[in-house]
Amino acid sequence: MARPKEFNEKDVLEKAMLLFWQKGYFQASIQDLVDTMGINRASLYGAFSDKHNLYILALERYRQQDVSQLLTLFNRNLPAKPFFEAVFDNVIVGLTDDPHRKGCFLTNATLEMLPDDFEVQTLVSTNIAFLQEIFMEVLNNSLKNNELNSKISITILADFLISQMYGLRMIGKAQPNLKLLNGIKNEALSRL
Amino acid sequence: MARPKEFNEKDVLEKAMLLFWQKGYFQASIQDLVDTMGINRASLYGAFSDKHNLYILALERYRQQDVSQLLTLFNRNLPAKPFFEAVFDNVIVGLTDDPHRKGCFLTNATLEMLPDDFEVQTLVSTNIAFLQEIFMEVLNNSLKNNELNSKISITILADFLISQMYGLRMIGKAQPNLKLLNGIKNEALSRL
């Protein structure tokens, strides 16, 4: 057998993820990645093929973390209102607590790479479909228990909440102001 | 006096604007700009100093057009609900009717350039403040005439509507689906 890798693949992918998240695809150069990940250029290409493939892997990793965070919250079986309050609070904290103001990696990727990048398109669409599923499940459960004010279509309400989440992220990138974002959150949740 | 320019500065700026809008700042190269604008490299630098300055001018031009469109609508003195319906419809048409799926240039610029680019930050903040002003004016007028359902703070309602607008733009970039976007719009406007 041969010499083993000196680096842990997940560790360096995590570092690449943070860099792409902060700088975006085109502003993050291979040199930046080599420096940040702490591995050799050849090792980078050996392990991750090329820059774009590394980017997709990093974005997938980000999404996985996002998904598992949401699933943890979902498994607490909260009624709709506290559930969405917690979801939005997570978003707001992410936006206001980060000195780098990275925002949401998936949102950044959507605006930077679409409509040209097919793989990013797939990832983003999958993510939205997943959010829709979770949100509708929560809303339907609350509907059954008569915890819901609204008589609106659950589907549309779920879409609305997703849209509102992205709106918050957008405003939060431009003006990461806690009071502003909380006001928007409360107004959005007043419909539940 | 000397030889006059062979190109109209506003015409070529418009072309640069469309290119930056479609490709973003980093993906649009000087060569792309030269080809699209139909002028020489030297002329480009002579007239617009450098790439970043050209980008800012293009973004400002885009904002101007956005602003004047909104002001036209504002001057019709509509009640809040039809006013915002028209605003949102404009956004949705822009998203679903464009084969290039450019989205909103200001939104693209926000996610691509912030928080590093001070001039873009200023432009974006100015734009949000402007929207806030217009939206609040409309809401206050409707409040006076008792055309408004809600007793919520006008300020927060305005922020909410701005956020919702950006949410639509984000979703529309990912999934430019008319039915989906109209559903979100209706849900967002249901409180007015």
Place this chain on the structure above:
DNA sequence: AAGATATTAAAACTATCGTTCTAAAAAAGA
């Protein structure tokens, strides 16, 4: 028509891009 001026096209500049290659070093199994 002559001179002044700012245009134009295109080459040239340095820097960096993403990627590949070369060669030495290191670690495992035989």
Place this chain on the structure above:
DNA sequence: TCTTTTTTAGAACGATAGTTTTAATATCTT
């Protein structure tokens, strides 16, 4: 210990980035 394999560091690749320069051209005023 020797072979095999895969690491490593770093040079090298061609292409393109943004910008500047060179030199010729075209238009205006006098």
